[in-house]
Amino acid sequence: MNSTLDGDQSSHSFCLLALGYSETVGFCLLEALVVVFLTTxxxxxxxxxxFVFHCAPLLNHHTTSYFIQTMAYADLLVGVSCLVPSLSLLHYPLPMEEAMTCQVFGFVISVLKSVSMTSLACISIDRYIAITKPLTYNTLVTPWRLRLCIFLIxxxxxxxxxxxxxxxxxxxYHGDVFQWCAVSWHTNLxxxxxxxxxxxxxxxxxxxFTYFNIFRICQQHTKEISKRQARFNSRNEETAESQTCPDKRYAMVLFRITSVFYVLWLPYILYFLLESSTGCSSHLASFLTTWLAISNSFCNCIIYSLSNSVFQRGLKGLSGAVCTSCTSHTTAKDPYTVRWKGPLNGCCI
Incomplete structure (x- = not known):
């Protein structure tokens, strides 16, 4: 395979999975379906x-909402950026020449996922400070410092x-949907x-480090309180845990998000390191690990909807507001129909 393709050629449809095969229609269709589906x-x-974070004020109760919303915006931009390979696979011409498109797309996706990864680390630090220094937390973690931290991220x-x-x-490997990226742009150890x-x-x-210590501290506090309350037989261990470490449940939601992030990104990181060090490459492994990692931008939404009760209430309220709005536009004839009032304060549907 020639590794010196002309970088000045215009961007065109290229199927990474079909590279080196004579029959390309099935591979190209599969690649296009995966990329477009994940982008959507x-x-x-x-x-x-x-939208739920904007409309449900209770979700802003924790300072980690700053980082979570930063991740959501970064993940949204990941999806918007993925419109570039989607349009390319759907045979829409792109205005930039291929080499520049490849570099810009790879850089943007890498930065956005770096923001997500760094935000997860900052979230764990925030929860660690909240549990280890509860009395001075509000003075240490201020809105101004949080905004500065997000800017630095x-x-x-x-x-x-x-x-x-x-x-x-x-x-x-995010830009390998373009031929110049897959063939002419190589990794460097x-x-x-x-x-x-x-x-x-x-x-x-x-x-x-932070989550290990968070759960260790919560477990220690729970055991100590349980031993004291067992003498009076007035409260059970679950009640003691909820009173002793009220942030543990919220930390568990964040821990699940972090765990899923690294599970989806680990194959990508390992392949990235392996190919850079040995020079051995696989187009199939590149495609699968890349889009498995990018799929994390959608998995966070699933984890929130299944794990965070406050988010669930906000999502239900948003759904109710949308349904009520649709119903009022189609069936209500009374101009004085009462508007829906739910937990989404300040949100007009």
Missing amino acids: LIISGNIIVI WLYSILVFLPAFFPWGKPG YFTLFIMVMLYAPAALIVC
């Missing part, structure tokens, strides 16, 4: 999450992947190690 799910799911993510525009190599050291490894270590 990511955009629609995160729009709902952002975006700035740091941009700086880590900025060398992708220089001869440092490929920052990931040193750049890969740089990303691992600056982003992946620190984020994973922070998450493991």
Whole structure:
């Protein structure tokens, strides 16, 4: 396979799964269906999450909502960015030449997923501070500091992947839906190690350290209170746990989100490191690990809807408001029909 394709050719439809095969129609159709389907799910799911957060004030009770909404916006932008390969696979011409399209798309996706990963690490730090320093938490974690932290997250993510525009190599496989990315733009071991050291490894270590200590502290407190209350036989262990460590349940939701994130991203990271170090590559492995990782942008929505009771109430209220609005437009004839009033304060449907 020639690795020096002309980077100045215009962007055109390219099927990574069909590379090297004579029969390409089935592979191209499968790739297009996967990319378009995930793009649709990511955009629609995160729009709902952002809207529910905007309309349900109770979700803003925790300071982690700053980071969660940052993740939701980053995931939404991931979906919007995925319109680029979707349009390419659907044979829509793209205005930029292929090499530039490939680099910009790969850089943008890498930055957005870095924002999600760094936000998860910051969420774990926030919960760790809340449990270890409950009396001084409000003075340590202020809205101004949270906004500054979010700004630094975006700035740091941009700086880590900025060398992708220089001869440092490929920052990931997100752009391999374009032929120049798959054939002419190669990974570099040193750049890969740089990303691992600056982003992946620190984020994973922070998450493991903070959540391990969070659950250890909660477990210790629960046992101590249970022993004291067992003498009076007035409260059970579950009640003691809820009173001793009220943030544990919320931390569990965040822990599930973090766990799913790393489970979906681990194959991508391992393949990224393996290919960079050995030079062995597989188009199928590249495609599967990349879009498995990108699918995490939609999985967060599922975890919220199944795990967070406050989010569930906000989503039900939003659904009720939409249904009521549709019904009022189609069946209500009384101009003085009472508008629906639910938990979505300040939200007009």
